[in-house]
Amino acid sequence: MPSFLEITADKLARIIGTPNPPTIIDVRIDEDFTADPRFIPGSVRRDFRRVTEWGPDISGPSIVLCQKGQKLGHGVAAHLRVLGKQAEVLEGGFEAWREARGMLVPEDKLPRRDAQGRTVWVTRSRPKIDRIACPWLIRRFIDPSAIFLFVPASEVSLVADRFGATPFDIEDVFWSHRGDLCTFDVMIEEFGLDSVPLQRLATIVRGADTGRPELAPEVAGLLAASLGLSRMFNDDLEQLEAGLTLYDAFYRWCRDATGETHNWPNAKAGQ
Numbered sequence: 001m002p003s004f005l006e007i008t009a010d011k012l013a014r015i016i017g018t019p020n021p022p023t024i025i026d027v028r029i030d031e032d033f034t035a036d037p038r039f040i041p042g043s044v045r046r047d048f049r050r051v052t053e054w055g056p057d058i059s060g061p062s063i064v065l066c067q068k069g070q071k072l073g074h075g076v077a078a079h080l081r082v083l084g085k086q087a088e089v090l091e092g093g094f095e096a097w098r099e100a101r102g103m104l105v106p107e108d109k110l111p112r113r114d115a116q117g118r119t120v121w122v123t124r125s126r127p128k129i130d131r132i133a134c135p136w137l138i139r140r141f142i143d144p145s146a147i148f149l150f151v152p153a154s155e156v157s158l159v160a161d162r163f164g165a166t167p168f169d170i171e172d173v174f175w176s177h178r179g180d181l182c183t184f185d186v187m188i189e190e191f192g193l194d195s196v197p198l199q200r201l202a203t204i205v206r207g208a209d210t211g212r213p214e215l216a217p218e219v220a221g222l223l224a225a226s227l228g229l230s231r232m233f234n235d236d237l238e239q240l241e242a243g244l245t246l247y248d249a250f251y252r253w254c255r256d257a258t259g260e261t262h263n264w265p266n267a268k269a270g271q
Contacts, residue, residue, distance in 0.1 A: 005077065006091040007063055009100040016041050016103075017140045017197075017255075019248055022061040022086075027051075027076050028094060032067040038104035040065065040097055041141040041193065044117070048072050051079045061086035069093035105142065105191050111166040113143075122149040122156055122165035125236055129209040129226045130169050132243035133184040139244065140251075141193055150236035182209045197255035204250065222250065 015021050024043035026033075033045070043065070046054055062080060064087055066072035073089040080087035090097065098104065111119045121138065123131050127150065138146045151159050153170065160167040168175035169183040175190075176183050184205045188198055200216075207215030208223040225246055233239035 005074070005088055006069070007088045008091050009097045009102055012040075012063060012090060012097070013100070013102055017251060019140075019244075020060075021144070022063045022088075023058055023144075025058070025062055025064045025076070026094070027064060027066050027072050029067070029072070032094070036094070036098070036104075037107040038192070039107065039110075040094070041103050041105055041191075042144055046076075048076050051076050052083075055080050055083045055085065058083075058085055061088075063088050063090055065090040065097070066093050068095055103141075103193050103195060105193070109190050109192075110142070112164065114164065116145075118145045118147050119143045120147055120149065120163065120165040122151060122160050122163070122167050123169045124153040124156060125150040126230065127236060127239065127243075128230050129205060129222070130183045132226065132229075132240060133205045133209075133247060134168055134175075134187055135240055136244050136247035137184060137187055137191075137193070137198075140248075142191060148237075148240060150240075180206075180210070182206045184209070197251060200254040200258070201247075201251055204254075218250070218253075222246075 012024075021042065024040055026039060026043045026045045027048040028045075029048075039045070048066070058080060062077075062085060064073045064077045064080070066076075069089055069092045073093060077087035077089050092099075111121070114120050119138070119142070121135070123134075131150075135146070135148050149159060149163070149165055156167050156170050157173075159165060166175065167173045170176060175186060178186055181189075182205060185202050188194065188202055204216050204218045204222050207213055207219035208226065213219045213223075226243070229239055229242055229246065233242065
């Protein structure tokens with residue numbers, strides 16, 4: 001059983017992918033990280049020896065993980081609490097997460113970060129489906145601080161080059177459609193985010209984005225909501241923020257509510 005200063009891998013798995021999660025801080029030593037250079041989704045790597053330098057910048061609660069959930073994790077968490085931060089340790093550390101078959105993101109698939117530590121992405125303006133779904137996936141599972149640049153289609157590649165941004169959902173780039181798969185599918189595969197709820201959501205996104213309503217009954221609903229949002233907002237970033245809530249709802253349905261039904265009127269007592 002975990003102590004009140006620890007969180008289990010199962011509980012952490014329920015938190016990942018939801019809005020406003022704790023900051024997940026990976027403090028594994030270089031040797032352990034080199035042996036398995038993958039990240040728990042949404043986590044950031046920090047040097048445990050410099051916790052007093054970066055600790056004050058942590059906002060909100062945090063979860064610290066080292067290799068086995070022992071001295072490094074608890075030492076860093078204790079330092080953060082001294083700084084007035086809420087901090088827990090992942091019980092069993094990275095090894096427990098890996099043994100539980102938790103999702104792990106390969107380091108070599110992560111784009112470089114800017115001076116503020118954010119990944120920067122660029123795509124075509126006036127997003128509808130894939131260009132909202134992909135930012136949602138990135139914000140919830142890859143980099144909560146990621147920023148997204150929406151520019152004219154003809155300028156995406158040049159903006160990517162000049163501003164060090166990663167292009168997505170345009171032709172002839174790595175993060176784009178492949179065969180029958182849309183960009184959302186590709187990101188799930190490349191980032192190692194293979195889970196039943198995300199695969200279920202990917203089917204819905206693919207159907208809405210590629211005009212295949214037969215893939216899932218929910219495709220028509222996502223398409224209608226997405227097109228409605230695109231007509232509610234002139235500002236792409238405002239539309240993105242609204243769309244994040246839409247995908248939060250679809251993800252929670254995919255994860256927790258696919259078996260739930262709603263009937264009206266209610267059956268009368270005794271019938």
